[in-house]
Amino acid sequence: MVGGGQLARMTHQAAISLGQSLKVLATSPDDSAALIAPNVEIGHHTDLEALKNFAQGCDVVTFDHEHVPNEHLRELEASGVSVQPGPDALRHAQDKLVMRRALAELGLPVPPFAEVTEVADVLRFGAEHGWPCVLKTARGGYDGRGVWVLDTPDGARRTVRELLDSGAPLLVEQKVALRRELAALVARSPFGQGAVWPLVETVQQDGICVQVLAPAPNASAELVEQAQTLALRVAESLGVTGVLAVELFETDHGLVVNELAMRPHNSGHWTIEGSRTSQFEQHLRAVLDYPLGSTELTAPAVVMANLLGSPTEPKMGVDERLHHLFARYPHAKVHLYGKSERPGRKLGHITLLGDDLAQVREQARLAAHWLSRGEWLDGHQIH
Numbered sequence: 001m002v003g004g005g006q007l008a009r010m011t012h013q014a015a016i017s018l019g020q021s022l023k024v025l026a027t028s029p030d031d032s033a034a035l036i037a038p039n040v041e042i043g044h045h046t047d048l049e050a051l052k053n054f055a056q057g058c059d060v061v062t063f064d065h066e067h068v069p070n071e072h073l074r075e076l077e078a079s080g081v082s083v084q085p086g087p088d089a090l091r092h093a094q095d096k097l098v099m100r101r102a103l104a105e106l107g108l109p110v111p112p113f114a115e116v117t118e119v120a121d122v123l124r125f126g127a128e129h130g131w132p133c134v135l136k137t138a139r140g141g142y143d144g145r146g147v148w149v150l151d152t153p154d155g156a157r158r159t160v161r162e163l164l165d166s167g168a169p170l171l172v173e174q175k176v177a178l179r180r181e182l183a184a185l186v187a188r189s190p191f192g193q194g195a196v197w198p199l200v201e202t203v204q205q206d207g208i209c210v211q212v213l214a215p216a217p218n219a220s221a222e223l224v225e226q227a228q229t230l231a232l233r234v235a236e237s238l239g240v241t242g243v244l245a246v247e248l249f250e251t252d253h254g255l256v257v258n259e260l261a262m263r264p265h266n267s268g269h270w271t272i273e274g275s276r277t278s279q280f281e282q283h284l285r286a287v288l289d290y291p292l293g294s295t296e297l298t299a300p301a302v303v304m305a306n307l308l309g310s311p312t313e314p315k316m317g318v319d320e321r322l323h324h325l326f327a328r329y330p331h332a333k334v335h336l337y338g339k340s341e342r343p344g345r346k347l348g349h350i351t352l353l354g355d356d357l358a359q360v361r362e363q364a365r366l367a368a369h370w371l372s373r374g375e376w377l378d379g380h381q382i383h
């Protein structure tokens with residue numbers, strides 16, 4: 001796996017049970033996966049020589065992020081390496097403009113969008129589709145970095161000029177009047193087998209995912225089927241192998257695709273405990289071209305809450321916070337990524353299972369806030 005973040009760290013856990021040994025290309029020995037995997041090479045994912053050396057002896061090369069230059073992936077493939085997902089598929093997860101164009105061509109619902117090469121492109125788009133609109137870097141953004149809401153033409157002029165000067169490739173989109181965000185997670189193998197997990201709702205704050213609710217509450221069977229069919233169609237049409245996450249907006253007029261990720265995704269972390277087959281195991285099964293595993297839920301309600309670094313110094317160390325968390329919620333499952341604490345940084349996640357979504361969701365909210373900050377939101381006392 002190229003990239004040594006938390007996704008590689010959790011994929012390593014799944015690889016162990018499959019009798020596979022996950023080799024990791026990390027940029028630093030303190031990367032999340034480099035801290036725990038025995039077979040780590042240090043090198044940069046933009047360095048073709050490093051990639052070629054790394055790929056030697058691997059059955060399959062797959063990814064923890066989408067930042068390997070597409071031309072490097074092509075070179076690897078040309079030299080006989082099995083790259084999963086391949087460069088033709090992966091470019092749709094590397095570049096939001098490429099993705100928007102391909103999905104529009106397939107007749108799938110995307111917001112109105114336009115490429116931005118000069119300030120006038122945004123002003124014209126805003127005049128046609130209305131303000132505010134959403135400006136994005138086509139490449140390299142994550143967790144809302146790389147997304148700006150432009151409220152007025154004046155604000156747009158300044159922001160777009162600055163970004164163009166920095167050399168960022170940009171696109172502008174209509175700001176979708178969304179009811180909520182959903183994610184359809186599927187896997188596809190080179191053989192062509194597909195598997196879908198139940199549709200989930202993703203709850204965002206400031207462009208970053210804070211909770212995932214599985215299955216998505218108040219979703220009609222029709223909506224679920226539409227989302228799942230759409231995701232399987234994307235996987236097949238683009239030739240995706242491995243896990244594909246399709247981020248969706250639910251609107252008054254149906255579903256709109258936000259973006260694609262071709263790897264295990266934050267919207268699927270709940271599957272470690274909440275599904276018969278976790279997205280990490282499924283990703284490995286898919287890229288290795290094994291038959292895919294059952295995606296059945298293990299409980300009626302599953303909630304994953306991201307653990308984000310506290311804005312203020314927590315009152316006690318993480319070990320003590322964990323101690324109290326487990327004392328109050330013995331059924332909470334915690335995954336820590338081995339990262340140092342910084343405000344807003346994704347440090348881990350917590351998963352809770354139960355029968356009643358509202359109850360499980362509240363527990364997940366309290367648990368994540370506690371683990372981040374060392375404060376119980378509901379005034380719970382520590383004895």
Ligand SMILES: Nc1ncnc2c1ncn2[C@@H]1O[C@H](COP(=O)(O)OP(=O)(O)O)[C@@H](O)[C@H]1O
Nearest residue numbers: 134141142143144145147173174175176204207
């Ligand atoms: N066109 C849009 N209309 C309304 N909200 C949007 C739009 N695009 C993005 N957003 C909001 O910003 C968040 C991050 O955007 P996204 O393109 O998914 O970037 P990232 O790559 O950082 O995840 C989305 O989850 C959504 O909340």
Ligand SMILES: [Mg+2]
Nearest residue numbers: 143247258259
């Ligand atoms: Mg996103």
